[in-house]
Amino acid sequence: MESVSIGKSVSELHELLVHKDISSIELTKAYIDRIQTVDPSLQAYLTVLEDEALALAAKVDQKVAQGETLKPLEGIPMALKDNMCTEGIRTSCASKMLENFVPPYNATVTNRLRTAGTILLGKLNMDEFAMGSSTENSYFAKTRNPWNLECVPGGSSGGSAVAVAGDEAAFTLGSDTGGSIRQPAAFCGVVGMKPTYGAVSRLGLIAFASSLDQIGPFTKTVRDNALVMNAIAGYDSLDSTSVPYETPDYTKFLVNDIKGLKIGIPREYFGEGIDPDVAKGIQAGIQTLIDLGAEVAECSLPHTEYAIPAYYLIATAEASSNLARYDGVRYGYRADSNDVLGMFKKTRAEGFGQEVKRRIMLGTYALSSGYYDAYYLKAQKVRTLIKQDFEKAFEKFDVLLSPTAPTPAFKFGEKSADPLAMYLSDITTVPINLAGIPAISIPAGFVNGLPIGMQLMGKAFGEGSLYRVAYTFEQNTNYHTLKPNLSREVLTCGSR
Amino acid sequence: MSISREDVEYVAALARLELTEQETQEYTEQLNSILGYAAMLEKLDTNEVVPTAHAVPLHNVLREDQVASSINHEKALRNAPDGEEGFFRVPRISLT
Numbered sequence: 001m002e003s004v005s006i007g008k009s010v011s012e013l014h015e016l017l018v019h020k021d022i023s024s025i026e027l028t029k030a031y032i033d034r035i036q037t038v039d040p041s042l043q044a045y046l047t048v049l050e051d052e053a054l055a056l057a058a059k060v061d062q063k064v065a066q067g068e069t070l071k072p073l074e075g076i077p078m079a080l081k082d083n084m085c086t087e088g089i090r091t092s093c094a095s096k097m098l099e100n101f102v103p104p105y106n107a108t109v110t111n112r113l114r115t116a117g118t119i120l121l122g123k124l125n126m127d128e129f130a131m132g133s134s135t136e137n138s139y140f141a142k143t144r145n146p147w148n149l150e151c152v153p154g155g156s157s158g159g160s161a162v163a164v165a166g167d168e169a170a171f172t173l174g175s176d177t178g179g180s181i182r183q184p185a186a187f188c189g190v191v192g193m194k195p196t197y198g199a200v201s202r203l204g205l206i207a208f209a210s211s212l213d214q215i216g217p218f219t220k221t222v223r224d225n226a227l228v229m230n231a232i233a234g235y236d237s238l239d240s241t242s243v244p245y246e247t248p249d250y251t252k253f254l255v256n257d258i259k260g261l262k263i264g265i266p267r268e269y270f271g272e273g274i275d276p277d278v279a280k281g282i283q284a285g286i287q288t289l290i291d292l293g294a295e296v297a298e299c300s301l302p303h304t305e306y307a308i309p310a311y312y313l314i315a316t317a318e319a320s321s322n323l324a325r326y327d328g329v330r331y332g333y334r335a336d337s338n339d340v341l342g343m344f345k346k347t348r349a350e351g352f353g354q355e356v357k358r359r360i361m362l363g364t365y366a367l368s369s370g371y372y373d374a375y376y377l378k379a380q381k382v383r384t385l386i387k388q389d390f391e392k393a394f395e396k397f398d399v400l401l402s403p404t405a406p407t408p409a410f411k412f413g414e415k416s417a418d419p420l421a422m423y424l425s426d427i428t429t430v431p432i433n434l435a436g437i438p439a440i441s442i443p444a445g446f447v448n449g450l451p452i453g454m455q456l457m458g459k460a461f462g463e464g465s466l467y468r469v470a471y472t473f474e475q476n477t478n479y480h481t482l483k484p485n486l487s488r489e490v491l492t493c494g495s496r
Numbered sequence: 497m498s499i500s501r502e503d504v505e506y507v508a509a510l511a512r513l514e515l516t517e518q519e520t521q522e523y524t525e526q527l528n529s530i531l532g533y534a535a536m537l538e539k540l541d542t543n544e545v546v547p548t549a550h551a552v553p554l555h556n557v558l559r560e561d562q563v564a565s566s567i568n569h570e571k572a573l574r575n576a577p578d579g580e581e582g583f584f585r586v587p588r589i590s591l592t
Contacts, residue, residue, distance in 0.1 A: 340589045361507055377547055381548075
């Protein structure tokens with residue numbers, strides 16, 4: 001049975017549930033059916049929780065039967081990237097190292113979404129330890145782009161983007177250290193928000209680079225995104241980097257009006273390496289915003305070209321330190337050896353994949369005695385310059401706008417042989433993480449049948465302005481309503 | 497600044513990674529290529545710049561000490577590859 005309910009937005013599903021047009025169990029079953037139909041080809045899921053999901057849905061239906069009011073996300077089927085801890089449910093980080101790891105506690109986002117009444121359908125594929133831009137670094141599966149099964153979905157939150165684009169969940173969460181929410185959202189034609197650093201708790205998010213990591217939602221619409229942010233954002237005393245800040249109701253920013261809003265276009269984000277067709281598509285989007293009354297002007301973020309080296313030194317340094325904990329003693333994979341040092345070395349050699357080891361090597365080198373000042377400290381100083389670029393730009397502008405990624409989705413294997421080429425494709429996303437500011441990617445057109453994303457960047461804790469521009473753009477375009485063709489013919493062809 | 501094979505072997509020892517011959521060769525090449533690219537940072541004069549460790553700096557994140565429940569022993573040890581009587585068991589700790 002292919003239900004007509006799947007494919008609808010969270011707010012539409014909420015109406016159906018409230019008016020008893022569909023039960024939560026029926027809705028959950030429809031998503032499970034959909035996963036069983038399309039996921040053998042798309043491979044977004046690493047774990048599907050059919051029985052658990054149906055049990056949760058039954059409770060929601062009980063509440064409806066008793067006449068209780070449903071919260072906005074109550075009864076809505078969703079899924080989490082597999083680096084967010086779920087008590088009693090395997091959380092693998094798509095790594096052999098954590099193949100059998102079952103967390104003894106929940107991430108704060110897991111708890112908050114549970115409290116909000118959502119139905120957890122399962123855990124989603126990703127690049128191992130969130131290191132990658134294509135999800136090709138997963139130890140378990142190759143996730144495919146629903147718009148072209150020969151293309152990557154982007155990464156590292158590839159499974160989270162595909163599950164929403166392929167109607168395998170009403171919404172999902174991903175994490176973004178250097179673009180890992182926004183770039184896959186752009187590649188798969190969905191909405192993806194990386195909130196301000198410190199806006200969403202990182203407790204229970206398996207750490208990659210602690211000063212850059214941030215959790216955020218993937219959704220079909222901007223309204224859905226704001227609804228999910230309402231549920232997950234806010235101070236958490238258990239995360240020492242959580243910012244004490246009164247979270248607004250993000251839906252109040254959803255107005256179809258941007259008259260007089262000042263939007264800056266950083267010229268460095270349209271330079272070398274940006275596919276001309278992508279630039280053209282984004283220019284058309286800018287024109288739409290001008291027609292809607294926005295005041296648009298060019299600006300400059302002069303240190304942009306230094307962001308990639310600064311990012312890859314800082315992120316790998318933090319990763320090499322964070323991943324030191326995987327030693328085969330307390331949890332995770334362990335290799336056999338006669339002595340403890342040999343056990344550490346073999347465990348890490350066998351438990352980690354190539355990209356993770358490469359980054360641990362780079363980060364260890366950048367932190368090692370004699371090189372610390374030249375690499376790690378230098379990168380932290382350049383981070384200050386990049387942050388100041390944004391601060392200066394935001395003196396004049398409310399929001400900055402760019403392509404989310406330099407190209408549409410690329411083919412499998414196209415960049416995996418050359419790590420530096422893969423790193424360079426992150427040029428439009430990593431500066432945002434270094435500055436700690438929020439940014440959202442929204443569907444903005446197609447190039448050769450593949451979606452492209454428009455990135456909107458805001459001041460720290462300025463998610464509201466991003467939602468306002470994104471919502472206005474969405475209400476005046478139809479890109480978010482288009483769906484990939486996942487007919488039986490396409491799926492069989494793709495899984496060959 | 498170029499990275500030698502010996503540098504790679506030294507860093508691998510620091511990172512507790514046993515590398516194969518092929519990995520040692522590949523990482524030597526790739527670290528040279530990546531750090532060669534990173535050398536562009538030297539162009540920037542940063543003598544007067546204060547480093548940023550966190551984008552949203554917070555200071556003295558402290559609170560009153562409170563008694564609360566925590567994960568029990570059995571649960572905390574459940575994921576251990578090897579354990580006994582509430583301890584993690586590891587192979588012989590050798591000094592050689």
